[in-house]
Amino acid sequence: MKNIAHNNADMKEGKNTAIIAYCTIIGLIIAFILNSSKKNPFASFHLKQSLGLGLTGLTLYIIGKVPYVGGVLNLLGLAILFYMWVMGLMNAINGAEKPVPLLGNAYKELFKNI
Numbered sequence: 001m002k003n004i005a006h007n008n009a010d011m012k013e014g015k016n017t018a019i020i021a022y023c024t025i026i027g028l029i030i031a032f033i034l035n036s037s038k039k040n041p042f043a044s045f046h047l048k049q050s051l052g053l054g055l056t057g058l059t060l061y062i063i064g065k066v067p068y069v070g071g072v073l074n075l076l077g078l079a080i081l082f083y084m085w086v087m088g089l090m091n092a093i094n095g096a097e098k099p100v101p102l103l104g105n106a107y108k109e110l111f112k113n114i
Contacts, residue, residue, distance in 0.1 A: 011095045014043030018092035021050040022085065028054060046092045048114055049100050052107025053085050 017040065021031035028050050035043045060081060064074030084100040091098050099105050 010040055010042045011097075014040030014046075015092065015095060017043035018046035019089070021047045022053075022089040022092060025054060042095075042097060044114070045097050045108075046088065048111040049088050049104055049107050051111060051114070052103060053081065053088065053100065056084075056103060057081055 014035070017031045017034045020027045020034070021043070022028075028047070031043065031047055031050070035047060057078075060074050060077040063077065064070045066073075080102065084102060084104075088100040088104075091100075099108055
């Protein structure tokens with residue numbers, strides 16, 4: 001597991017795009033567009049993490065629609081998701097290439113072709 005971007009130049013160049021990726025779904029789309037022409041490894045890493053968080057949030061929304069137990073699972077899941085989002089954003093701000101807690105390595109593997 002890498003804690004630092006591939007190199008300092010990649011991190012500096014992709015840092016703004018990585019941060020934007022964590023700012024709502026619109027930010028994620030903008031970050032994908034910004035990173036599409038010149039694939040920055042640092043930005044790409046955080047795009048994958050943010051995309052995974054977004055899809056996890058969508059899954060939690062669907063689970064929340066299940067009567068009785070769905071609401072409780074949704075609330076618990078959203079609290080954990082918020083923690084994961086904060087950690088991902090802080091990693092992007094600090095120039096660290098660390099997966100978000102719990103599901104970050106799964107996101108990295110799931111979106112390795114993006």
